[in-house]
Amino acid sequence: MPHAETPGMKAAPRTRLRWWTELPLIVLVYACYSAGRLLARGDVTSAVDHGLAILRVEKVLFLNAEHPLNRLFTREPWLGVPADFWYASLHYLVTPVVLVWIFRSRAVHYRVARTWLMTSTFIGLIGFTLMPTCPPRLLSPTYGFVDTMAYYSSYGWWGGEASAPKGLGGLTNQYAAMPSLHCGWALWCGVMLWRYGGNRITKIAAVIYPTVTVIVVMGTANHYFLDAVAGAAVMGAGLLLTPYVLRCADRVRARFEGRGSLVAASSARASSEAAPTASSVASPAAEAPIVSGGCQTSAGERFPRQRDSRFEPGAEPGASPTDAGDGAPATAR
Numbered sequence: 026m027p028h029a030e031t032p033g034m035k036a037a038p039r040t041r042l043r044w045w046t047e048l049p050l051i052v053l054v055y056a057c058y059s060a061g062r063l064l065a066r067g068d069v070t071s072a073v074d075h076g077l078a079i080l081r082v083e084k085v086l087f088l089n090a091e092h093p094l095n096r097l098f099t100r101e102p103w104l105g106v107p108a109d110f111w112y113a114s115l116h117y118l119v120t121p122v123v124l125v126w127i128f129r130s131r132a133v134h135y136r137v138a139r140t141w142l143m144t145s146t147f148i149g150l151i152g153f154t155l156m157p158t159c160p161p162r163l164l165s166p167t168y169g170f171v172d173t174m175a176y177y178s179s180y181g182w183w184g185g186e187a188s189a190p191k192g193l194g195g196l197t198n199q200y201a202a203m204p205s206l207h208c209g210w211a212l213w214c215g216v217m218l219w220r221y222g223g224n225r226i227t228k229i230a231a232v233i234y235p236t237v238t239v240i241v242v243m244g245t246a247n248h249y250f251l252d253a254v255a256g257a258a259v260m261g262a263g264l265l266l267t268p269y270v271l272r273c274a275d276r277v278r279a280r281f282e283g284r285g286s287l288v289a290a291s292s293a294r295a296s297s298e299a300a301p302t303a304s305s306v307a308s309p310a311a312e313a314p315i316v317s318g319g320c321q322t323s324a325g326e327r328f329p330r331q332r333d334s335r336f337e338p339g340a341e342p343g344a345s346p347t348d349a350g351d352g353a354p355a356t357a358r
Contacts, residue, residue: 076159094244145263162246204255
């Protein structure tokens, strides 16, 4: 039975990819992600209003699982501390590892997977800019949330400002909560592991990793449940846009390669016209005409369509022509 292709996940044509060209691209995208989170701070009042609006919607829909999870993680350190480590580290470790694994062992699918991840990340940056959102941990204590990252900060390298290292909280945007790219990237990793893992362990990890990530971001009071839903929606939009992004990239690459080949061809043509070839220098007679300027042929040459002689050997006409005025043949003296 043929394997059905997921929309947007069809393998790209085999191209020659090198790690020294891919690594700067990944670093550039991550730098844009970090800079976008930092610059899109937004107004604090608007961010708080957006957070409270999300909380009200969740309560109406009975989706507000943040409160019971946050109380559980705060009450039980054996759950809260590992959850903080999960939130602060795996987001930045698992995703690159999965990307490198696909590059090395599933190279034919790497370009599609990488483009999907990057496209979704840029869509998430647009969400951070248009809708800055206050996470549950930054709301007033009257709403009943505890910042577990700050509560258990003595166990790890982070402080009381998200997952940033102690003293570097000012280098991150704490109001970039909608959508949750923690959940979005975890979903991407899950799809990659499920689709290309090939064994039961990877398929189990493909389910556990994004599921636990959703629980962790809510239990640590870093995201609302709807943030996780928005993260999944962003990844879906990125998947749908991936074929178009690849097509545009191929057109741009073809245009630049075409210009490069034209420049190379013109330079090669100019150099060949400027410098004579070795054969023409070595044998100037090679370009000499068959028939000389005096209309005389050299030995062994003959004019086109020249007929073969009709005389037998030894019967060629003599050197002296027949006397034009004498009707009788000339006699030998």
